[in-house]
Amino acid sequence: MSQTAPITRRRWRRFAWHYVEMIIAMFAGMIILGMLLSAVGLGFSHERDPELAYLLMAFDMSVGMAAWMRYRGHGWARTLEMCGSMFAPALPLFPLLWMGLIDGGSLMGLAHVAMFPLMLVVMLWRLDEYAGCAG
Numbered sequence: 001m002s003q004t005a006p007i008t009r010r011r012w013r014r015f016a017w018h019y020v021e022m023i024i025a026m027f028a029g030m031i032i033l034g035m036l037l038s039a040v041g042l043g044f045s046h047e048r049d050p051e052l053a054y055l056l057m058a059f060d061m062s063v064g065m066a067a068w069m070r071y072r073g074h075g076w077a078r079t080l081e082m083c084g085s086m087f088a089p090a091l092p093l094f095p096l097l098w099m100g101l102i103d104g105g106s107l108m109g110l111a112h113v114a115m116f117p118l119m120l121v122v123m124l125w126r127l128d129e130y131a132g133c134a135g
Contacts, residue, residue: 015131022065022119029064030057050097050104054111058086078129085118
């Protein structure tokens with residue numbers, strides 16, 4: 001076994017753990033802010049207002065992730081890149097919604113499925129940032 005193997009495994013473990021942390025922060029933001037906004041009457045129905053419901057949910061998730069990323073020491077540029085992965089699914093999905101090819105429930109489901117690989121792509125693009133440069 002080479003001497004670099006433990007460093008590589010450690011980096012990938014750090015990367016994987018960071019990915020899990022981002023998912024937890026994303027859902028925490030969605031749940032906590034979603035409950036708060038609903039309590040004051042600012043929630044939107046994905047049946048009645050699917051675009052607004054999606055954008056608000058993506059914002060809630062982004063706030064949770066941004067808070068965690070800033071706490072972890074990431075700069076604003078990397079934080080905004082990651083938040084962009086919450087909004088990016090709207091680009092192909094909104095036109096499908098407008099054409100009547102999907103409904104609000106499908107929009108939400110497909111967007112959630114798309115967010116996970118998009119987050120992973122952003123993290124792989126900045127591997128040193130998310131896996132840690134130090135061995």
